[in-house]
Amino acid sequence: MKDTIRQLIQQALTRLTEDGVLPAGLTPAIQVENSKDKSHGDFASNIAMMLAKPAGLKPRELAEKLIAALPANPSISKVEIAGPGFLNFFQNSDALAQRLQKALADERLGVRKHGDLQRVVVDLSSPNLAKEMHVGHLRSTIIGDAVARVLEFLGDAVTRQNHVGDWGTQFGMLLAHLEENPASAESELADLEQFYRAAKKRFDESEAFADRARQLVVKLQAGEAECLRLWQRFNEVSLSHCQEVYERLGVRLTPDDIRGESAYNDELPGIVQALRDKGLLTESDGAQCVFLDEFRNAEGNPLPVIVQKAGGGYLYATTDLAAMRYRSRVLEADRVLYFVDQRQALHFQMVFAVARRAGFVREGTDLEHMGFGTMNGADGRPFKTRDGGTVKLIDLLDEAEQRAYALVKGKNPELPEDELRGIARAVGIGAVKYADLSKHRTSDYSFNFELMLSFEGNTAPYLLYAYTRVASVFRKLGKSLEAIDGDLVLEAEQEQALAARLAQFGEVLGNVAEKGQPHLLCAYLYDLAGLFSSFYENCPILAADTPARQQSRLLLAALTGRTLRQGLELLGLETLERM
Ligand code: ARG
Numbered sequence: 001m002k003d004t005i006r007q008l009i010q011q012a013l014t015r016l017t018e019d020g021v022l023p024a025g026l027t028p029a030i031q032v033e034n035s036k037d038k039s040h041g042d043f044a045s046n047i048a049m050m051l052a053k054p055a056g057l058k059p060r061e062l063a064e065k066l067i068a069a070l071p072a073n074p075s076i077s078k079v080e081i082a083g084p085g086f087l088n089f090f091q092n093s094d095a096l097a098q099r100l101q102k103a104l105a106d107e108r109l110g111v112r113k114h115g116d117l118q119r120v121v122v123d124l125s126s127p128n129l130a131k132e133m134h135v136g137h138l139r140s141t142i143i144g145d146a147v148a149r150v151l152e153f154l155g156d157a158v159t160r161q162n163h164v165g166d167w168g169t170q171f172g173m174l175l176a177h178l179e180e181n182p183a184s185a186e187s188e189l190a191d192l193e194q195f196y197r198a199a200k201k202r203f204d205e206s207e208a209f210a211d212r213a214r215q216l217v218v219k220l221q222a223g224e225a226e227c228l229r230l231w232q233r234f235n236e237v238s239l240s241h242c243q244e245v246y247e248r249l250g251v252r253l254t255p256d257d258i259r260g261e262s263a264y265n266d267e268l269p270g271i272v273q274a275l276r277d278k279g280l281l282t283e284s285d286g287a288q289c290v291f292l293d294e295f296r297n298a299e300g301n302p303l304p305v306i307v308q309k310a311g312g313g314y315l316y317a318t319t320d321l322a323a324m325r326y327r328s329r330v331l332e333a334d335r336v337l338y339f340v341d342q343r344q345a346l347h348f349q350m351v352f353a354v355a356r357r358a359g360f361v362r363e364g365t366d367l368e369h370m371g372f373g374t375m376n377g378a379d380g381r382p383f384k385t386r387d388g389g390t391v392k393l394i395d396l397l398d399e400a401e402q403r404a405y406a407l408v409k410g411k412n413p414e415l416p417e418d419e420l421r422g423i424a425r426a427v428g429i430g431a432v433k434y435a436d437l438s439k440h441r442t443s444d445y446s447f448n449f450e451l452m453l454s455f456e457g458n459t460a461p462y463l464l465y466a467y468t469r470v471a472s473v474f475r476k477l478g479k480s481l482e483a484i485d486g487d488l489v490l491e492a493e494q495e496q497a498l499a500a501r502l503a504q505f506g507e508v509l510g511n512v513a514e515k516g517q518p519h520l521l522c523a524y525l526y527d528l529a530g531l532f533s534s535f536y537e538n539c540p541i542l543a544a545d546t547p548a549r550q551q552s553r554l555l556l557a558a559l560t561g562r563t564l565r566q567g568l569e570l571l572g573l574e575t576l577e578r579m
Pocket residue numbers: 123126127128163164165320323338340
């Protein structure tokens with residue numbers, strides 16, 4: 001709809017230019033927004049205010065001329081001038097009803113695929129192995145998965161890349177610890193977290209142990225067979241823990257999506273050589289650096305991206321450069337989205353700049369850091385266990401399900417046990433995911449079980465429940481949401497409001513895809529659920545006064561249900577038919 005309005009305005013501008021009202025050569029970006037208040041129409045544009053100056057007119061005068069020059073369109077019932085010169089567009093409800101009728105007949109709910117397909121690489125999850133995944137990896141995994149799903153739905157070719165940290169000094173520590181305790185190895189490995197902590201403790205307390213650990217890293221990097229074998233073993237154990245978490249979370253990540261840091265090992269010397277050949281390298285204290293003029297420290301000196309240490313070792317940045325080259329040149333990505341902690345923002349700005357300068361990425365590849373804030377505890381401080389340790393993700397998910405179980409059982413004690421378990425899973429896991437997704441990506445947020453499991457407010461339980469309410473209407477009727485036909489007629493105010501919002505689904509998904517901000521979809525679904533509630537209270541469905549009205553309201557309810565279900569699925573939430 002906004003596109004249509006933009007085109008209409010463009011045509012009016014062309015006419016006014018031909019008539020000499022507007023000077024030739026203006027190419028304004030025409031902005032059309034959704035109106036907040038329905039009494040001001042459905043859409044608004046500030047174009048008259050933008051162009052008043054070059055036209056030499058008062059904004060309201062230009063607005064009048066624009067309205068006169070706007071071609072008629074069946075979707076628009078009227079256009080009004082408001083305030084200092086806004087153009088307010090009112091949508092024709094018959095045209096809106098027709099649009100929704102088409103959406104109802106479409107599996108994709110009328111959402112068009114992207115015009116030109118893009119190849120998008122999504123870098124997500126990417127935990128460091130050798131430790132178990134902890135809450136810090138939750139956000140990247142959940143947000144990245146939701147955005148990937150939306151991109152796929154819109155028709156993009158998405159490649160998920162789990163850039164796991166599988167190559168680093170931590171492995172020397174583990175190898176040294178294993179060497180000290182060969183007998184207990186297998187049993188201790190079962191609890192990798194424990195094993196890691198024990199190794200770390202030895203590393204911190206014993207100089208000799210630390211030396212041995214460093215020696216073993218060198219051996220590992222030189223490709224010593226036994227070291228490699230054990231390293232592989234650590235990774236297998238660690239990755240199987242990750243996979244368990246992904247499955248629990250219902251996140252679409254498989255072993256095929258893993259391309260860890262070690263996959264780029266062989267390319268690192270070539271990356272450094274390429275930078276040298278381009279004349280970008282400077283040696284500083286024996287380390288190989290690229291200095292970037294546009295990034296400076298507090299004293300005003302250029303900051304380096306270090307790509308090789310004095311001892312010859314490569315760094316996180318070097319691997320990222322190799323990964324960028326692979327993603328742009330081999331995977332031929334049009335966009336690469338990095339779902340990584342906001343605290344790495346400078347790292348990404350800098351390696352993006354180096355990659356561009358060195359020509360590692362094609363001109364046509366967009367590199368976008370989709371940073372996110374820190375997950376804090378309910379007290380607003382970084383999320384920790386009571387004794388100050390890191391919280392294991394799997395424990396967190398267990399607790400979420402247990403709490404959801406108690407909650408649901410309290411409400412429905414008569415439900416059979418296995419159904420209760422199923423509901424507890426959808427609600428518990430859904431609550432953890434939704435709480436994360438519904439926050440603005442870049443802000444920090446407080447993890448709070450009580451809030452996320454509340455049936456009120458913008459939460460998973462509220463939305464899952466809203467969907468079951470729609471589903472129950474159709475259950476009573478003995479029909480599926482897909483099996484409803486008839487004519488949609490928008491009469492009541494609540495019907496109009498719900499319909500107008502339903503028609504925005506595609507636009508919202510487009511914004512999520514463009515900005516990598518799933519909270520926009522959450523806010524939309526929450527709003528939709530609220531509009532459905534007022535519709536449901538004010539417009540009886542099964543008790544409607546005429547069969548035609550009943551049919552029309554059923555159509556509206558069916559589309560709401562299907563939109564909620566599709567939206568929740570794109571967020572990675574499991575929906576329930578009843579709860
Ligand atoms: N393993 C890193 C960490 O936990 C995140 C990697 C993100 N992806 C990347 N291409 N750098 O901090």
